[in-house]
Amino acid sequence: MSDPILQINHLSKSFGSNLVLRDIDFTVSTGDVISIIGASGSGKSTLLRCINLLETPTSGEIRYHGKNVLERGTKPASYRSHVGMVFQSFNLFNNMTVLDNCMVGQLRVLKRSREEARDRAMEYLEKVGMAPYVNAKPRQISGGQKQRVAIARAMAMDPEVLLFDEPTSALDPEMVGEVLSVMQTLAESGMTMLVVTHEMAFAREVSSRVVYMNDGVICEQGSPEDMFGHPQKQETIDFLSRFRK
Amino acid sequence: MNKFVQLLSDIAKLWAKYGGAYLGGIRNTLILALVGTLIGCVIGFICGVLNTIPYSKSDHPLKRFVLKLIQVIIRVYVEVFRGTPMVLQAVFLYYGLPYFTDNALKFTSVWAAAIVVVSINTGAYMAESVRGGIISVDPGQTEGAMAIGMNHVQTMTSVILPQALRNIMPQIGNNFIINVKDTSVMFIIGFTEFFAAHRAAVGASYLYFPSATIEMVGYLTMTLIASFLLRWMEKKMDGAGSYELVQTDQLTMTAGTYNFPGRGTPFDEQNPEAVKSMMRENLRRQAEQDEAIRQGRKTDRRLESGVSELGADRKEER
Numbered sequence: 001m002s003d004p005i006l007q008i009n010h011l012s013k014s015f016g017s018n019l020v021l022r023d024i025d026f027t028v029s030t031g032d033v034i035s036i037i038g039a040s041g042s043g044k045s046t047l048l049r050c051i052n053l054l055e056t057p058t059s060g061e062i063r064y065h066g067k068n069v070l071e072r073g074t075k076p077a078s079y080r081s082h083v084g085m086v087f088q089s090f091n092l093f094n095n096m097t098v099l100d101n102c103m104v105g106q107l108r109v110l111k112r113s114r115e116e117a118r119d120r121a122m123e124y125l126e127k128v129g130m131a132p133y134v135n136a137k138p139r140q141i142s143g144g145q146k147q148r149v150a151i152a153r154a155m156a157m158d159p160e161v162l163l164f165d166e167p168t169s170a171l172d173p174e175m176v177g178e179v180l181s182v183m184q185t186l187a188e189s190g191m192t193m194l195v196v197t198h199e200m201a202f203a204r205e206v207s208s209r210v211v212y213m214n215d216g217v218i219c220e221q222g223s224p225e226d227m228f229g230h231p232q233k234q235e236t237i238d239f240l241s242r243f244r245k
Numbered sequence: 246m247n248k249f250v251q252l253l254s255d256i257a258k259l260w261a262k263y264g265g266a267y268l269g270g271i272r273n274t275l276i277l278a279l280v281g282t283l284i285g286c287v288i289g290f291i292c293g294v295l296n297t298i299p300y301s302k303s304d305h306p307l308k309r310f311v312l313k314l315i316q317v318i319i320r321v322y323v324e325v326f327r328g329t330p331m332v333l334q335a336v337f338l339y340y341g342l343p344y345f346t347d348n349a350l351k352f353t354s355v356w357a358a359a360i361v362v363v364s365i366n367t368g369a370y371m372a373e374s375v376r377g378g379i380i381s382v383d384p385g386q387t388e389g390a391m392a393i394g395m396n397h398v399q400t401m402t403s404v405i406l407p408q409a410l411r412n413i414m415p416q417i418g419n420n421f422i423i424n425v426k427d428t429s430v431m432f433i434i435g436f437t438e439f440f441a442a443h444r445a446a447v448g449a450s451y452l453y454f455p456s457a458t459i460e461m462v463g464y465l466t467m468t469l470i471a472s473f474l475l476r477w478m479e480k481k482m483d484g485a486g487s488y489e490l491v492q493t494d495q496l497t498m499t500a501g502t503y504n505f506p507g508r509g510t511p512f513d514e515q516n517p518e519a520v521k522s523m524m525r526e527n528l529r530r531q532a533e534q535d536e537a538i539r540q541g542r543k544t545d546r547r548l549e550s551g552v553s554e555l556g557a558d559r560k561e562e563r
Contacts, residue, residue, distance in 0.1 A: 052392060054391065054392070056301070075396075077391070077396040078394060079394075080391060080392060080393070080394045081393065082394075084392065084393070085392035087385065087388065087392070089385050090385075090389075091383075091385040091386060091388055091389030091392075092389065093386060093389060093390070094383075094386065094408060095404065095407040095408050095411070104393075104403050104404075105393035105394065105395065108403060109393060109394040109395055123525070126525060126529045126532075127532065131491065131529070132490045132491050133490065133491075134491055135488040135490075135491060136488040137484060137488070140488055150389075153393065154393065157393050181536070181539075184539075185532075
């Protein structure tokens with residue numbers, strides 16, 4: 001495949017004496033849709049937050065197009081503008097309307113003109129079906145709608161990779177579908193995505209690679225067919241068996 | 246009963262003679278309180294922002310030292326000006342400055358002195374309020390801003406401070422109302438605010454109680470109006486409770502205008518924006534249709550292969 005966008009080498013993270021991630025090696029190439037699954041507390045979210053430098057890894061390196069972003073002197077902000085993130089708790093800016101949420105990053109970080117930012121924001125808001133709500137404040141819309149806006153906000157920055165940190169875990173069951181279908185459309189349009197999820201159906205049907213994490217290490221990874229069809233490791237089998245009764 | 250009549254007639258007498266002085270006092274009090282609170286807020290915001298600049302062990306030692314030093318200075322400022330009475334601060338500054346500099350440095354007007362004292366005093370209180378306001382904004386807001394590549398300054402100005410400002414509006418209101426009342430100590434440096442008018446009036450008339458009644462009613466009126474206005478401002482800041490759905494009327498937009506996309510129409514030059522939005526609308530409808538088709542397929546597939554599985558997923562999650 002083409003040269004990887006992200007290359008993670010020997011990444012470790014500990015909170016105090018608690019080792020949350022151990023020696024993670026991991027590559028993301030253009031067009032990959034990678035689902036990271038695993039039990040709660042297995043380090044999935046921490047891995048994602050490390051990749052976006054919201055947590056500082058204890059050791060190891062994160063190479064973005066070959067350049068280690070953990071080195072002193074690299075600006076985390078400019079790196080982050082290429083790596084979008086969608087959070088479990090949406091984190092839309094409460095003081096702005098839906099449209100402003102999608103424009104502010106373009107205006108202030110990418111220094112786009114108002115017209116361009118507006119057009120781009122509208123383009124993605126239409127894609128996620130939130131265009132009619134441009135004037136609403138985040139507190140006025142539902143969880144599923146917020147998450148769709150959050151996706152549009154991240155997409156409007158034209159990121160190379162989009163990280164999803166359990167995007168549907170905070171949603172009521174009836175809203176999960178709308179967010180997943182937006183994500184599926186994105187995946188089909190060729191967006192590179194890294195998704196921490198508990199939605200096994202999504203991991204199986206949409207992703208190109210599934211990574212199973214257990215106890216801070218990548219236990220097993222492979223194509224969805226292999227992972228769900230013939231998992232090799234005992235831990236993976238145990239974990240997945242809990243999802244089919 | 247005739248005591249009240251007596252009081253009213255005394256008040257009327259006072260008002261006839263010193264009404265202008267009282268009104269002038271009210272004006273000065275309000276201006277001083279307003280300007281002092283506003284400048285105090287600015288000081289408070291600067292202190293609060295400086296106080297919450299994040300730094301970690303991996304930062305340059307000089308940066309850490311400077312930030313630490315700034316925080317110590319702010320801490321001292323806050324403790325000193327919060328911990329001493331404003332009346333003494335006024336005396337200290339107004340008479341202390343010429344005392345120490347042999348008249349080289351002094352306030353030429355009591356206005357300047359009063360404004361400086363009230364501002365600094367308010368700033369000391371606001372510094373802590375602003376710090377609290379910033380801390381109280383959900384950390385997720387910062388993370389959201391960082392995730393789209395904003396730096397600390399951008400995050401602060403676009404996301405955190407507007408929300409912090411809203412959070413501390415009640416505090417700002419508090420400070421303003423306190424200032425309306427507490428500026429009464431500024432008579433000590435000869436500032437003619439509302440309370441100074443009282444002192445002047447009773448000095449000449451000896452009508453202490455009627456004048457005090459005027460003062461009471463006057464202060465209460467000022468603070469009531471102030472708190473009413475502040476509530477209104479807070480509401481204003483929260484914005485509308487409802488929002489308008491934006492929907493373009495496809496029929497009026499496209500009727501009779503859509504001919505040959507490749508060739509273009511005179512409509513193009515006249516209104517490129519309309520054409521753009523029309524094309525966007527078409528794209529959206531196309532996407533919607535695709536979506537509907539895919540949705541249909543997906544449900545079929547799910548029905549075949551895994552409704553029960555999907556249900557199991559959900560159960561696991563809870």
